[in-house]
Amino acid sequence: MPQMGESIAEGTVSRWLKNVGDIIRRDEPIFEISTDKVDAEIPSPSAGVLVEILVGEGQTVAVQTIVARLETDAAIAASAPAAPVAAPSVPAAPATPAASVVTPSTAVAATSTPARPAAAAGSFEERIRTKSSPLVRKIAAEHGVEIAQLEGSGVAGRVTRKDLEAFLDKRPAATGAVSVGASMHAPAGVEQHGPMPTPWTGDTVEPMSKIRRLTSDHMTLAVRTAAHVTSFFEIDLTRIARIRASMRKDFEAQSGQKLTYLPFILQGVTQQLKRHPVLNASVAGTDIIYRKAINLGIAVALEPTGLIVPVAKRADELSLVGLTKTVNDLATRARSKKLSPADVQDATFTITNPGVFGSLFGTPIIPVGTTAILGLGAIEKRPKVITGPDGEDTIAIRTCAYFSLSFDHRVVDGADADRFMADLKKTLESIPDGGF
Numbered sequence: 001m002p003q004m005g006e007s008i009a010e011g012t013v014s015r016w017l018k019n020v021g022d023i024i025r026r027d028e029p030i031f032e033i034s035t036d037k038v039d040a041e042i043p044s045p046s047a048g049v050l051v052e053i054l055v056g057e058g059q060t061v062a063v064q065t066i067v068a069r070l071e072t073d074a075a076i077a078a079s080a081p082a083a084p085v086a087a088p089s090v091p092a093a094p095a096t097p098a099a100s101v102v103t104p105s106t107a108v109a110a111t112s113t114p115a116r117p118a119a120a121a122g123s124f125e126e127r128i129r130t131k132s133s134p135l136v137r138k139i140a141a142e143h144g145v146e147i148a149q150l151e152g153s154g155v156a157g158r159v160t161r162k163d164l165e166a167f168l169d170k171r172p173a174a175t176g177a178v179s180v181g182a183s184m185h186a187p188a189g190v191e192q193h194g195p196m197p198t199p200w201t202g203d204t205v206e207p208m209s210k211i212r213r214l215t216s217d218h219m220t221l222a223v224r225t226a227a228h229v230t231s232f233f234e235i236d237l238t239r240i241a242r243i244r245a246s247m248r249k250d251f252e253a254q255s256g257q258k259l260t261y262l263p264f265i266l267q268g269v270t271q272q273l274k275r276h277p278v279l280n281a282s283v284a285g286t287d288i289i290y291r292k293a294i295n296l297g298i299a300v301a302l303e304p305t306g307l308i309v310p311v312a313k314r315a316d317e318l319s320l321v322g323l324t325k326t327v328n329d330l331a332t333r334a335r336s337k338k339l340s341p342a343d344v345q346d347a348t349f350t351i352t353n354p355g356v357f358g359s360l361f362g363t364p365i366i367p368v369g370t371t372a373i374l375g376l377g378a379i380e381k382r383p384k385v386i387t388g389p390d391g392e393d394t395i396a397i398r399t400c401a402y403f404s405l406s407f408d409h410r411v412v413d414g415a416d417a418d419r420f421m422a423d424l425k426k427t428l429e430s431i432p433d434g435g436f
Helices: 074-079 124-129 134-142 161-170 210-225 238-255 262-275 320-335 414-429
Strands: 010-016 029-034 039-043 048-053 060-062 068-071 228-236 281-284 287-290 296-298 300-302 306-308 349-352 372-376 380-387 393-408
Touching (some): 134 161, 228 414, 238 320, 238 393, 238 414, 262 296, 262 320, 262 414, 300 320, 393 414
Antiparallel strands (some): 010 029, 029 039, 228 393, 281 287, 300 306, 372 393, 380 393
């Protein structure tokens, strides 16, 4: 089950487009899914033969759950018996978690997952079991752990992050090493965030929804991965406001699109990402990957299910009209659950706009795999001191907004981030008539 945005926790298989025994081409649609935010056809990741369907139509499972098996070895596929559709190995949680009121006698029970019998080396089951998520494989590699040595609690024995962290917590730590989830400032045996809060009599305890748990995991990982620093600039958008007002009527008549401030800001951002490539990069261990493509993730608020970040691919190649159409199309399809998996992947830089809710500025969290995120504050008129051509100072009403840039200080120095912001400020405040 694919991950369709950071806050998506599960998906429903709405229809299988292929049957067991069918020959599948790479990227050929194989099944359809429905989530809280997206309905989409899911392409096959590889060519092969569909040998087993594990999740039937109408069933809902967590993201990363194995829903089918595709055999890419023709000889093995030819000898594989047809397998019936099975129910998911892990039952889905209730759609609406029940809340409980704590009484003095309330107790919490825990269960453990029994160890799975080992599969034969090189077998289909063993290959599935060790095909863990990229994040799990990355953490395992960093700690020198062979995934094949672990017993997994996921579907088909898949090793999950929880399994790996449990193994690392039990393993004797090497000198100077810090285990996953451990605090560098806490003594041994103490939880990273202090003692676990306990409910008091009369409190209401409500389990997190799957979406909230997944968002929590992603945000925690993002904060732990990057060294977060945020820089703030006030930008005068008066000139953009005037240009927008002058061209708005003709623009909307010709393009059929509503013209907002955002496309002007996106054009300025793409220009400066070319000049400051470290803000359009990704950290891979001790290497820095400078992305050639400029793919802008644009956060879209959804009611009442949270937010999703569709991606405007190669935004630097789009005109003002092209950016407007692309952003409006992504936002519309996000709100109507019509985004495809490709629409929410491969962002190289992200823009979030809490200003639409009245927020002046904030410190957004950098998405994993990127080095920066730009936050746009509320656009409003403010009194400002303006120096005239003769050097005299006057107070004028200007249209302004605070922009915040959160950046990964592991690879982006403060001077680099501030040069980017200073250049973006200059670009937006001196925009030529008719746009860039």
